[in-house]
Each structure stands twice: as structure tokens, then as C-alpha cells.
Amino acid sequence: xxxxxxxxxxxxxxxxxxxxxxxxxxxxxxxxxxxxxxxxxxxxxxxxxxxxxxxxxxxxxxxxxxxxxxxxxxxxxxxxxxxxxxxxxxxxxxxxxxxxxxxxxxxxxxxxxxxxxxxxxxxxxxxxxxxxxxxxxxxxxxxxxxxxxxxxxxxxxxxxxxxxxxxxxxxxxxxxxxxxxxxxxxxxxxxx
Amino acid sequence: xxxxxxxxxxxxxxxxxxxxxxxxxxxxxxxxxxxxxxxxxxxxxxxxxxxxxxxxxxxxxxxxxxxxxxxxxxxxxxxxxxxxxxxxxxxxxxxxxxxxxxxxxxxxxxxxxxxxxxxxxxxxxxxxxxxxxxxxxxxxxxxxxxxxxxxxxxxxxxxxxxxxxxxxxxxxxxxxxxxxxxxxxxxxxxxxxxxxxxxxxxxxxxxxxxxxxxxxxxxxxxxxxxxxxxxxxxxxxxxxxxxxxxxxxxxxxxxxxxxxxxxxxxxxxxxxxxxxxxxxxxxxxxxxxxxxxxxxxxxxxxxx
Numbered sequence: 001x002x003x004x005x006x007x008x009x010x011x012x013x014x015x016x017x018x019x020x021x022x023x024x025x026x027x028x029x030x031x032x033x034x035x036x037x038x039x040x041x042x043x044x045x046x047x048x049x050x051x052x053x054x055x056x057x058x059x060x061x062x063x064x065x066x067x068x069x070x071x072x073x074x075x076x077x078x079x080x081x082x083x084x085x086x087x088x089x090x091x092x093x094x095x096x097x098x099x100x101x102x103x104x105x106x107x108x109x110x111x112x113x114x115x116x117x118x119x120x121x122x123x124x125x126x127x128x129x130x131x132x133x134x135x136x137x138x139x140x141x142x143x144x145x146x147x148x149x150x151x152x153x154x155x156x157x158x159x160x161x162x163x164x165x166x167x168x169x170x171x172x173x174x175x176x177x178x179x180x181x182x183x184x185x186x187x188x189x190x191x192x
Numbered sequence: 193x194x195x196x197x198x199x200x201x202x203x204x205x206x207x208x209x210x211x212x213x214x215x216x217x218x219x220x221x222x223x224x225x226x227x228x229x230x231x232x233x234x235x236x237x238x239x240x241x242x243x244x245x246x247x248x249x250x251x252x253x254x255x256x257x258x259x260x261x262x263x264x265x266x267x268x269x270x271x272x273x274x275x276x277x278x279x280x281x282x283x284x285x286x287x288x289x290x291x292x293x294x295x296x297x298x299x300x301x302x303x304x305x306x307x308x309x310x311x312x313x314x315x316x317x318x319x320x321x322x323x324x325x326x327x328x329x330x331x332x333x334x335x336x337x338x339x340x341x342x343x344x345x346x347x348x349x350x351x352x353x354x355x356x357x358x359x360x361x362x363x364x365x366x367x368x369x370x371x372x373x374x375x376x377x378x379x380x381x382x383x384x385x386x387x388x389x390x391x392x393x394x395x396x397x398x399x400x401x402x403x404x405x406x407x408x409x410x411x412x413x414x415x416x417x418x419x420x421x422x423x424x425x426x427x428x429x430x431x432x433x434x435x436x437x438x439x440x441x442x443x444x445x446x447x448x449x450x451x452x453x454x455x456x457x458x459x460x461x462x463x464x465x466x467x468x469x470x471x472x473x474x475x476x477x478x479x480x481x482x483x484x485x486x487x488x489x490x491x492x493x494x495x496x
Contacts, residue, residue, distance in 0.1 A: 059206075063202060063206075064202075067198055067202060069198065069199060069202060072199060072202065072203070075203065076202070076203065076206060079203070079206055079207055079210065080206060080210070083206075083207075083210030083211075083213070083214065084210070086210075086214060087210070087213055087214060087217055090214070090217045090218060090221055091217060091221060093221065094220075094221030095221075159485075160486075
């Protein structure tokens with residue numbers, strides 16, 4: 001149980017995917033201009049991350065390891081994640097239109113996100129169990145969502161702040177991201 | 193070799209499996225496309241100019257499907273309107289709201305060559321290069337106004353497409369002769385012969401002649417000079433051998449030029465008015481969006 005909690009905290013804060021490992025920076029900069037899309041993107045990513053980790057785990061342990069094809073995992077994971085996410089999206093569109101309305105356009109966008117692939121690869125690389133993999137993915141997704149929401153809120157505030165002309169827009173956002181990342185360094189050592 | 197085959201087999205099987213699953217899901221849960229909207233969208237010109245009041249062609253297509261008027265698309269013009277009416281079995285209604293065809297015109301002396309209008313033009317009707325003057329290809333321009341907002345020096349304006357002024361003098365080559373080209377011209381004796389032969393009802397050539405001789409074009413115009421067909425029969429019957437027609441032609445020329453000048457002035461005034469309205473609307477829209485953003489911050493305490 002302690003192990004699971006440590007994995008969760010580690011993925012959530014200490015090794016935060018965006019601010020400590022610098023993964024998934026495209027949605028981090030691209031979709032955080034406004035609060036609602038950022039939240040939707042965060043939820044969609046949480047969904048895809050968890051699905052991807054589960055699918056990759058099964059693929060790795062049921063197919064690649066028995067055939068000793070571990071070196072194929074990047075290609076295999078990309079194909080599997082893209083396919084499964086696409087499948088889920090189609091089914092969701094038919095069965096849960098409301099949910100699809102919220103997550104819809106973001107799902108295909110993040111199937112090939114580096115954070116998604118990284119979760120799958122890291123979980124396999126550290127030979128976690130299935131449950132641990134799921135918790136790890138959930139932690140990563142939670143960390144990603146947290147950062148997305150935080151950053152979107154900051155950027156909305158920045159929009160109304162008086163920022164020197166040359167810094168308006170992306171430059172000041174990058175500076176903010178840097179400071180946020182520094183702040184997250186404070187979590188280092190939290191998980192022991 | 194065997195390893196390579198395994199790799200191909202595994203990846204092939206993985207891809208094939210997912211492809212089959214996707215195909216099955218696609219058939220099992222077909223996307224509910226709105227075919228009416230698709231069909232309407234296909235008829236629109238896809239310039240995304242937003243002159244209809246919607247952000248683009250697709251949103252306008254959706255609005256039309258929901259009952260919006262079909263005559264709001266100036267780039268599409270009457271062709272699009274008729275096509276939409278056929279498709280939707282609706283009455284075509286009045287022609288597009290912008291009956292006056294217009295084209296953009298760049299004031300080349302003010303253009304700074306910033307290239308922004310070139311990028312904004314949906315039909316590639318503006319030619320030019322960065323740092324060089326741009327100009328508009330009139331036969332390509334649809335008058336969609338999309339090039340106006342990006343221009344930093346406001347040197348683009350829309351002009352009415354020039355149409356021939358019908359009141360211009362009609363005679364081009366053949367010039368009706370006087371009754372007797374050799375004999376001298378005498379004063380008008382008010383015999384009224386010209387009035388008898390004039391084919392245009394209610395036109396009194398001798399009266400027009402007096403005004404034209406005085407250069408009082410406007411007064412002649414008030415008395416119907418614009419209806420003169422310049423047939424020259426008055427010239428042929430005039431006993432004083434007066435060249436009435438020469439005066440009429442000059443008068444009609446002057447009237448036409450005057451009308452064109454006034455139309456141009458009116459047009460310029462209208463364009464300037466629209467320019468002001470556009471700017472005001474833009475400013476208002478910006479302010480409204482800013483307010484909306486601020487008000488939407490209600491459930492977002494960090495925006496206070």
C-alpha cells in the first residue's frame with residue numbers, strides 16, 4: 001500500500017511529467033490559453049494515459065516478452081495506443097455524446113503525445129505490476145491535469161495583467177512556466 | 193530471418209487487428225453527419241469571409257439548415273443563392289444584401305508593403321511581395337473585405353465596380369449633317385420645326401438649344417436633355433442651319449460627367465461611412481468580448 005502511495009505521489013508531484021521531466025509540453029503551451037479547454041485537455045489526457053498504460057502493459061507482457069521482442073516496444077506501443085484511443089473515441093461518440101462533446105477533439109490529438117508514450121515506456125522499464133502501472137498512470141495524469149489547470153489559470157490572469165510589450169503572450173508564459181518548474185523542484189525528496 | 197518474420201508478423205497482426213476493430217466499430221457506430229449541412233456547405237464559396245455574420249462558411253451552412261436566410265453570401269452572389277434555393281426548395285428571395293458589386297482598391301502611395309492583406313485574401317487576388325507595393329487583381333477580387341482589418345495603414349478601400357454611365361453621348365462615328373453644310377448659321381427664329389420632327393415625346397429641341405448655348409447644362413437636363421437620342425433630325429430641318437446636335441452632345445457629356453462625379457462623391461462618402469462603422473463595430477466587439485471574459489470570471493476567483 002505504501003508502495004502504491006509512493007508511486008502515486010512520485011508521479012504526481014516529485015517527477016511531475018510536465019515540470020520535472022519536461023514531457024507533454026505541446027499541450028502544456030498550446031491549450032492553456034483558456035481555462036475550459038485546458039481542463040478538457042487534462043481530463044482527456046488522464047483518460048488516454050490510463051488506457052495507454054493498461055494497453056501497453058498487456059501488449060508488453062502478453063506479446064512482446066514471450067516472443068522476446070522488447071526492442072519493438074516503442075513502435076508497438078504507438079500503434080496500440082493510437083488504435084485503442086481511436087476505438088474508444090468512436091465508441092464514446094456513439095454511447096456518451098456529452099462526454100464526447102467535452103473530450104472529443106482532444107482525444108485524437110494526444111494519442112501520440114510524448115507524455116502518453118513515456119508513461120507506458122517508464123512503467124514497463126521499471127517492471128511495475130499491473131496495479132502499480134495503473135496507479136503510476138493515474139499519478140502522471142493527475143500531475144499533468146494539475147499543471148494544466150494551474151498554468152491555464154495563471155495565463156488567464158496574465159492576460160489582464162500589465163505585461164511589458166515585448167513579453168506579451170508566449171514569452172511571459174514561458175517565463176511563468178520556468179518559475180512554476182522551479183517551484184516544483186521543491187517537491188524533490190518528498191517521496192524519499 | 194525467422195526473427196524478421198516474427199517482427200513483421202507481430203506488427204502486422206497488431207495493426208490488422210486494430211484496423212479490423214476500427215472498421216467494425218465504424219460500421220457499428222456510424223458518425224451521425226448532418227447531410228443537409230454538408231450539402232449546403234458544399235455550395236458555399238468557402239472564402240470564410242464572415243460577411244454573412246457567421247464566423248465562416250460551415251457555421252453559416254448550419255444556420256441555413258436551421259432556417260437562416262439564404263441571401264447573405266456576397267462572394268457567392270446570386271449563383272449561390274439560386275443553387276441554395278434549388279437545394280432547399282425555398283424561394284430565392286431578394287438578391288444578396290450587397291447588390292452593388294465592389295472590388296478592393298489599394299492606395300499604392302500609402303501601401304507600406306507589409307504583406308498582411310496578401311495573406312488575408314482568400315482568393316489570392318492581391319499580388320505583391322514583402323517591402324514592395326501590393327495591388328489588387330480586380331477580376332479576381334470578390335469584395336469580401338477580409339483584407340481591410342489587417343492593413344496597418346488603412347490604405348485599402350472598396351470601390352464600386354465601374355459601370356458605363358448610360359447618359360453618355362450616344363453618337364460615336366456617324367454624325368448627322370446639317371440641312372446645308374455650306375450656308376452660314378443664322379439665329380433661331382423659333383419656328384418650331386425641330387419640335388415637330390423630334391421623335392422623343394415632350395422634348396422641345398429649341399428650348400434645349402437655348403440652354404445649351406448658354407452652357408446651362410443643368411437646366412437643359414431638367415427639361416429632358418438626358419432623353420435626347422441624338423438622332424440629328426432637328427439639325428436637318430432647322431431653317432437657320434443651326435447645329436443643335438453639337439450643343440446637345442456637349443450638354444449630355446457635361447451632364448454625364450457631372451452625374452459620375454456626384455456618384456463618385458456619394459460613393460466615397462458611403463465608403464467612408466462604412467469604414468467608420470466597421471471600425472466602431474470592431475471596437476465594440478472587442479470591448480464586448482473583453483467584458484464577457486471579465487464577467488465569465490465569476491466562477492474563477494483569480495480573475496477578480
